[in-house]
Amino acid sequence: MSALSSELDNKLVLENVQGVKQFLTFIMADEEYGVDILTVQEIRSWEDITQIPNAPDYVKGVINLRGTIVPIIDLRLRFGLASIAYNALTVVIVVKVEFAQQSKIMGMAVDAVSDVYSIMEQDAKVVPSFTESDNSEFVAGLVNVGEKMVALLDLKKAMDI
Numbered sequence: 001m002s003a004l005s006s007e008l009d010n011k012l013v014l015e016n017v018q019g020v021k022q023f024l025t026f027i028m029a030d031e032e033y034g035v036d037i038l039t040v041q042e043i044r045s046w047e048d049i050t051q052i053p054n055a056p057d058y059v060k061g062v063i064n065l066r067g068t069i070v071p072i073i074d075l076r077l078r079f080g081l082a083s084i085a086y087n088a089l090t091v092v093i094v095v096k097v098e099f100a101q102q103s104k105i106m107g108m109a110v111d112a113v114s115d116v117y118s119i120m121e122q123d124a125k126v127v128p129s130f131t132e133s134d135n136s137e138f139v140a141g142l143v144n145v146g147e148k149m150v151a152l153l154d155l156k157k158a159m160d161i
Contacts, residue, residue, distance in 0.1 A: 025114040046090040072107040
């Protein structure tokens with residue numbers, strides 16, 4: 001994943017362009033999602049984790065990341081998608097989420113990392129609400145990248161456990 005890290009470093013230069021943000025995208029259930037690259041601390045391959053009793057089903061457990069205990073959220077389960085077996089492509093994206101009172105380091109288990117895109121903030125479209133109980137609350141906006149649509153996550157809502 002060092003090639004991805006080098007690509008991330010090179011693309012961060014564009015962050016200074018007004019209105020342009022960098023998004024790391026990943027795949028879940030054949031859909032592409034993105035998070036602000038400035039929230040990404042690191043990308044790790046799937047590893048054994050310590051389970052926590054009585055945690056919600058989407059909280060898979062915790063890992064020790066250089067002395068910091070990091071909860072791991074399975075975003076498939078968090079979004080109500082079908083669970084799949086973890087494999088060689090499964091990764092944990094470690095992010096820093098800023099909540100009102102504090103920031104937390106958390107991990108997101110996803111199917112695979114996809115790409116890094118530079119996106120103009122004004123290009124993001126509002127997510128239509130279908131029902132009061134849909135998962136669109138986790139999506140901050142939708143943006144077209146080439147021929148595909150990418151859902152940009154609201155990390156505060158998606159990672160609130």
